[in-house]
Amino acid sequence: QKEVEQDPGPLSVPEGAIVSLNCTYSNSAFQYFMWYRQYSRKGPELLMYTYSSGNKEDGRFTAQVDKSSKYISLFIRDSQPSDSATYLCAPKKGNTDKLIFGTGTRLQVFP
Amino acid sequence: SAVISQKPSRDICQRGTSLTIQCQVDSQVTMMFWYRQQPGQSLTLIATANQGSEATYESGFVIDKFPISRPNLTFSTLTVSNMSPEDSSIYLCSASGTRNTGELFFGEGSRLTVL
Numbered sequence: 001q002k003e004v005e006q007d008p009g010p011l012s013v014p015e016g017a018i019v020s021l022n023c024t025y026s027n028s029a030f031q032y033f034m035w036y037r038q039y040s041r042k043g044p045e046l047l048m049y050t051y052s053s054g055n056k057e058d059g060r061f062t063a064q065v066d067k068s069s070k071y072i073s074l075f076i077r078d079s080q081p082s083d084s085a086t087y088l089c090a091p092k093k094g095n096t097d098k099l100i101f102g103t104g105t106r107l108q109v110f111p
Numbered sequence: 112s113a114v115i116s117q118k119p120s121r122d123i124c125q126r127g128t129s130l131t132i133q134c135q136v137d138s139q140v141t142m143m144f145w146y147r148q149q150p151g152q153s154l155t156l157i158a159t160a161n162q163g164s165e166a167t168y169e170s171g172f173v174i175d176k177f178p179i180s181r182p183n184l185t186f187s188t189l190t191v192s193n194m195s196p197e198d199s200s201i202y203l204c205s206a207s208g209t210r211n212t213g214e215l216f217f218g219e220g221s222r223l224t225v226l
Contacts, residue, residue, distance in 0.1 A: 034214070043115075043203055043217030044154070088153060097142045097207040099215060103153040
């Protein structure tokens with residue numbers, strides 16, 4: 001079993017839609033849960049992160065972690081064409097800087 | 112934040128040759144990492160570049176194939192040795208931020224094609 005599983009997509013939605021991106025993980029030692037966004041031909045950039053379980057909101061983006069079910073979600077409200085990118089979940093243990101990346105979900109938002 | 116520059120941004124190489132990728136960070140960082148991203152795939156950690164000591168390699172990656180140097184806190188190199196077409200990939204350098212949150216900053220990657 002992979003440590004992090006993520007639906008690769010692609011996911012194609014119309015502008016304004018609510019998008020749900022999800023990951024599952026197997027290692028209960030993960031404490032930080034990062035979401036990275038990667039535009040085509042660019043390096044990944046941190047979008048947001050949460051520590052332990054719960055929700056975190058940042059503008060149109062909400063990250064949600066359920067440690068009991070080992071399930072990570074990223075919600076995008078009012079999606080825009082500029083949100084078209086690959087979204088990678090990356091959980092992390094507390095005592096290391098090493099990230100384990102999911103396969104990434106490719107999102108396309110069309111006007 | 113940290114700005115990471117990688118050279119070369121892309122290259123086409125012949126089978127059996129070696130290529131060294133350079134990574135320069137605009138500030139001193141504690142941790143530097145090298146990742147590989149194969150076409151359509153996610154990022155796989157190759158190794159942690161340790162300043163002043165040998166790199167720490169992940170399972171499936173060995174020093175003879177991917178020698179890494181890190182002479183100081185702002186610079187690292189990754190060499191891909193004795194290349195084969197299977198090494199065609201994007202190689203990404205990353206560095207940790209100052210916050211203890213696991214945030215990594217990435218370069219734009221070096222796109223390598225082996226013929």
